[in-house]
Amino acid sequence: MIPVQFDYLAPESVEDALAALAEAGDDAKIMAGGQSLLPVLRLRLNSPEKVIDLSRIPGLRGISEEGDTIVIGAMTTHSDVVESELVGQHALLLQKTVAEVADPQIRHRGTLGGALVHADPAGDIGAAALALDAEFVIVGPGGATRTVPASEFFVDLFETAVQEGELLTQVRIPKHTGWGARYEKFVRVAHQWAIVAVAATVKMEGGTITEARIGLTNMGSIPLRATSVEAALLGQPATEEAVKAASATAADGTNPPSDLNGDSDYRKHLAGVLTRRAVLAAAGS
Amino acid sequence: MTRITVQVDDESYTDEVEPRTLLVHYLREQLGKTGTVVGCDTSNCGACTVHLDGRSVKSCNVLAVQADGHEVTTIEGLAKNGELHPMQAAFHECHALQCGYCTPGMIMQSIDLLNENPTPTEKEIRAGLEGNLCRCTGYHNIVRAVQTASGQEVAS
Ligand SMILES: Cc1cc2nc3c(=O)[nH]c(=O)nc-3n(C[C@H](O)[C@H](O)[C@H](O)COP(=O)(O)OP(=O)(O)OC[C@H]3O[C@@H](n4cnc5c(N)ncnc54)[C@H](O)[C@@H]3O)c2cc1C
Ligand code: FES
Ligand code: FES
Numbered sequence: 001m002i003p004v005q006f007d008y009l010a011p012e013s014v015e016d017a018l019a020a021l022a023e024a025g026d027d028a029k030i031m032a033g034g035q036s037l038l039p040v041l042r043l044r045l046n047s048p049e050k051v052i053d054l055s056r057i058p059g060l061r062g063i064s065e066e067g068d069t070i071v072i073g074a075m076t077t078h079s080d081v082v083e084s085e086l087v088g089q090h091a092l093l094l095q096k097t098v099a100e101v102a103d104p105q106i107r108h109r110g111t112l113g114g115a116l117v118h119a120d121p122a123g124d125i126g127a128a129a130l131a132l133d134a135e136f137v138i139v140g141p142g143g144a145t146r147t148v149p150a151s152e153f154f155v156d157l158f159e160t161a162v163q164e165g166e167l168l169t170q171v172r173i174p175k176h177t178g179w180g181a182r183y184e185k186f187v188r189v190a191h192q193w194a195i196v197a198v199a200a201t202v203k204m205e206g207g208t209i210t211e212a213r214i215g216l217t218n219m220g221s222i223p224l225r226a227t228s229v230e231a232a233l234l235g236q237p238a239t240e241e242a243v244k245a246a247s248a249t250a251a252d253g254t255n256p257p258s259d260l261n262g263d264s265d266y267r268k269h270l271a272g273v274l275t276r277r278a279v280l281a282a283a284g285s
Numbered sequence: 286m287t288r289i290t291v292q293v294d295d296e297s298y299t300d301e302v303e304p305r306t307l308l309v310h311y312l313r314e315q316l317g318k319t320g321t322v323v324g325c326d327t328s329n330c331g332a333c334t335v336h337l338d339g340r341s342v343k344s345c346n347v348l349a350v351q352a353d354g355h356e357v358t359t360i361e362g363l364a365k366n367g368e369l370h371p372m373q374a375a376f377h378e379c380h381a382l383q384c385g386y387c388t389p390g391m392i393m394q395s396i397d398l399l400n401e402n403p404t405p406t407e408k409e410i411r412a413g414l415e416g417n418l419c420r421c422t423g424y425h426n427i428v429r430a431v432q433t434a435s436g437q438e439v440a441s
Contacts, residue, residue: 006304008304039327055351105341106346108342
């Protein structure tokens with residue numbers, strides 16, 4: 001199928017994009033890479049009157065460092081993130097997670113900002129952004145800018161702190177230099193969305209875990225942190241036994257969905273198993 | 286209507302398109318380049334894969350207006366002076382197709398794969414082709430074709 005007719009705008013600055021958004025109100029849709037938006041338009045699940053393409057705005061794509069922070073423009077593609085040395089050095093968990101998104105063709109077009117604002121509960125990147133304490137720079141009408149921590153960014157299924165009339169411009173990630181990382185994605189077949197996945201990053205001293213961050217994918221309507229596991233891992237050796245014991249509470253307090261891929265209890269079981277595997281791999285990497 | 290100028294298979298085209306026109310439909314219906322095919326409605330199958338500025342994309346999931354000012358290579362632009370591209374030759378040699386429907390996309394993605402990783406392992410080849418579905422071959426001979434095109438030994 002092809003989308004319903006729409007007007008196409010390709011502003012060349014953030015100001016012009018905001019002005020176009022303000023004028024069109026809820027009749028407009030932002031397009032980043034289009035990799036989630038175009039399937040929605042083609043299936044006619046949505047039919048905006050205007051599509052505002054951000055890809056002609058210079059300055060929204062690119063990766064840089066500012067002191068202890070890695071700054072990634074919202075329009076940076078998944079493959080840019082995967083190929084970035086800076087990200088590999090300072091936010092390995094993000095790099096490993098983005099490498100598991102979709103397939104190469106979609107990673108060439110899809111963007112970090114688009115995936116995060118889309119906020120599919122089975123989307124991979126939210127859990128890593130949460131585990132790495134990312135911050136989100138959002139610009140609104142008149143250029144008003146605010147910064148939202150990951151803990152407040154994800155609101156509900158397909159809903160984030162980015163409001164109508166606003167744009168996400170940057171994702172800022174505190175450097176986690178030297179931390180090991182693993183994104184453990186459980187799927188039945190290649191090229192599937194996660195049934196459950198665990199994003200783990202740990203800091204090691206000798207054989208001991210001194211810090212740990214764990215994000216969970218598809219264990220509820222938004223990405224979640226397994227804070228009880230993070231606490232239980234502190235000071236533990238990275239052995240199968242110790243990590244297994246600490247991972248036992250991974251699903252505590254979660255309410256994962258039931259669907260054809262597995263029911264809620266199965267997902268809770270998976271969360272524990274995948275957390276153990278992810279932490280052990282992260283500790284060894 | 287929006288006017289676009291796109292370089293396709295080394296030739297420049299300027300056309301009026303509706304903004305909703307998908308790149309694959311522009312290629313097939315306006316330019317007559319029917320070598321690129323559509324196999325699904327969900328951007329899963331990869332049959333429509335082309336290169337946009339040298340990187341593989343699913344042309345059913347790109348608007349023609351997004352390609353304005355950019356460069357597209359399709360399966361029709363690979364052979365030069367009647368000589369098959371080495372990847373096309375390897376698919377032929379290794380019998381990497383049966384019905385052939387997935388082949389244009391498979392070849393375009395396989396070329397992208399080798400551009401990024403000139404000597405991939407079998408596992409890397411399978412992962413690199415994960416966005417391309419084939420309902421006939423069982424993938425085995427496709428993997429062998431990519432190994433062959435990369436100049437690597439192929440276990441028989
Ligand atoms: C076949 C297929 C398989 C996939 N598999 C996976 C997978 O396994 N895991 C996964 O995580 N993802 C997967 N995806 C989705 C992919 O990651 C997309 O790239 C991503 O979800 C959207 O990024 P985009 O840049 O294409 O955004 P778009 O599709 O352009 O936009 C998505 C939404 O975000 C809004 N938006 C985008 N950018 C901004 C911004 N800067 N400010 C405000 N609003 C904005 C848009 O209005 C739209 O509503 C898959 C997609 C396809 C087609
Ligand atoms: S036709 Fe484009 S992915 Fe199937
Ligand atoms: S050869 Fe028939 S689908 Fe691949």
